[in-house]
Amino acid sequence: MEDKIPTFTIAGLNFNLGNDISGVIAALMVLGFVFFLAKNPKIRPSKRQNILEWLIDFVNNIVKGSIPGEEGRKFYGLAFVMFLFIFMSNQLGLFLQVNVGDYNFVKSPTASPVITMTLAMIILLLSHYYGVKKWGFGTYLKNYSRPVAFLTPVNVLEEFTNFLTLSLRLFGNIYAGEILLKLIATFMKSHGVITFIPGIFLEMVWQAFSVFIGSIQAYVFVTLSMVYISKKLEQE
Amino acid sequence: MNALVFGVALQTGDMLIYLILFILMFIIVMKYAYGPVSKMMQKREDKINGDLDYADETRKKADELAAQREAELKNTRTEATQIVQNAKKSGDNQRDQIITQAQSEAQQLKANAQKDAQQARQDALNSARDDVAQLSVEIASKLIQKELSADDQKALIDSYIEGLGDTNGSR
Numbered sequence: 001m002e003d004k005i006p007t008f009t010i011a012g013l014n015f016n017l018g019n020d021i022s023g024v025i026a027a028l029m030v031l032g033f034v035f036f037l038a039k040n041p042k043i044r045p046s047k048r049q050n051i052l053e054w055l056i057d058f059v060n061n062i063v064k065g066s067i068p069g070e071e072g073r074k075f076y077g078l079a080f081v082m083f084l085f086i087f088m089s090n091q092l093g094l095f096l097q098v099n100v101g102d103y104n105f106v107k108s109p110t111a112s113p114v115i116t117m118t119l120a121m122i123i124l125l126l127s128h129y130y131g132v133k134k135w136g137f138g139t140y141l142k143n144y145s146r147p148v149a150f151l152t153p154v155n156v157l158e159e160f161t162n163f164l165t166l167s168l169r170l171f172g173n174i175y176a177g178e179i180l181l182k183l184i185a186t187f188m189k190s191h192g193v194i195t196f197i198p199g200i201f202l203e204m205v206w207q208a209f210s211v212f213i214g215s216i217q218a219y220v221f222v223t224l225s226m227v228y229i230s231k232k233l234e235q236e
Numbered sequence: 237m238n239a240l241v242f243g244v245a246l247q248t249g250d251m252l253i254y255l256i257l258f259i260l261m262f263i264i265v266m267k268y269a270y271g272p273v274s275k276m277m278q279k280r281e282d283k284i285n286g287d288l289d290y291a292d293e294t295r296k297k298a299d300e301l302a303a304q305r306e307a308e309l310k311n312t313r314t315e316a317t318q319i320v321q322n323a324k325k326s327g328d329n330q331r332d333q334i335i336t337q338a339q340s341e342a343q344q345l346k347a348n349a350q351k352d353a354q355q356a357r358q359d360a361l362n363s364a365r366d367d368v369a370q371l372s373v374e375i376a377s378k379l380i381q382k383e384l385s386a387d388d389q390k391a392l393i394d395s396y397i398e399g400l401g402d403t404n405g406s407r
Contacts, residue, residue, distance in 0.1 A: 013248050013252060015247060015249035016249075027261045031269075034265055034269040045276075053277055056274060078262070115254055118255060122255065
């Protein structure tokens with residue numbers, strides 16, 4: 001049941017080959033998807049371009065919900081790429097799981113806490129960066145003592161809980177989905193035809209549900225990212 | 237390096253790879269897909285705004301023109317009625333004038349004719365009176381072979397003819 005992880009170490013850095021390959025595949029999926037849709041954009045949009053524009057509008061609206069107006073404009077691209085990457089990562093493990101021997105090489109990258117933490121880290125570091133850039137370092141620090149001074153420890157602690165909840169929510173949802181997929185797969189193989197046929201139906205139902213969960217989680221991740229960034233951009 | 241996350245060694249290399257991967261993906265998507273498409277969306281938005289503005293302007297202009305035309309039409313109509321009225325009035329005037337002129341002319345003609353007739357009658361009477369006087373003088377002179385004074389005779393005939401006229405008038 002537990003897959004072994006193909007790891008190696010270069011210059012003191014630990015690599016998990018499964019994560020890396022999956023990440024590259026997910027990134028290529030994003031690029032392929034986007035390039036397929038964005039081929040030869042025109043004023044009068046083709047069907048493909050319409051899909052991409054609908055997607056862009058959808059993500060823009062997520063950003064506008066938290067950061068309205070001109071200020072949010074510079075986050076449209078970030079939110080768009082983040083949304084697509086997490087979406088593709090979530091879906092990747094549903095239809096592609098490559099195991100060689102006991103080693104797992106391709107799965108959902110977001111089913112690994114390290115990856116979700118990296119993505120959350122990108123967002124939160126950017127939020128601090130934009131906070132300092134907008135207010136200056138002094139005011140940025142002072143913002144921790146708002147609205148009242150004694151809430152400062154809570155506000156500082158919140159930075160860590162934000163990071164953990166943002167990353168672990170995504171990880172937990174996708175990881176649980178993959179575990180159940182593998183469980184159903186082992187159930188399918190356990191007693192021949194008797195378990196294979198109901199197993200296939202179960203697997204299909206769970207895959208469909210996982211597509212739904214993966215989409216929701218990508219949406220939630222981007223929404224919360226923008227909420228955290230917007231918190232750093234405004235004073236209470 | 238030896239730190240553990242959920243029982244697994246922290247894969248610092250993966251973090252680095254994902255960071256690079258994400259940045260690369262971001263740059264490529266922005267430059268070759270998102271950028272052109274969103275630029276096209278912006279362009280379309282501008283174009284639609286421009287078109288709408290233009291349509292508003294054109295409609296306004298058309299409304300103005302229509303109002304102007306309406307006013308002109310109204311103007312023309314009143315002018316036309318004015319012209320017709322004027323023509324009618326002048327026609328009436330002319331007719332009245334012609335009629336009065338004709339009437340006065342007819343009056344004149346009638347008066348003239350009456351006067352002429354009177355004159356002719358008077359002339360005829362006078363000449364008849366002279367003729368009769370002459371005739372009677374000649375008859376008398378033939379009868380009595382005597383030269384009567386024409387003047388005496390004329391007075392005599394005058395009185396006679398007056399008597400005739402009186403008997404004619406009473407009759």
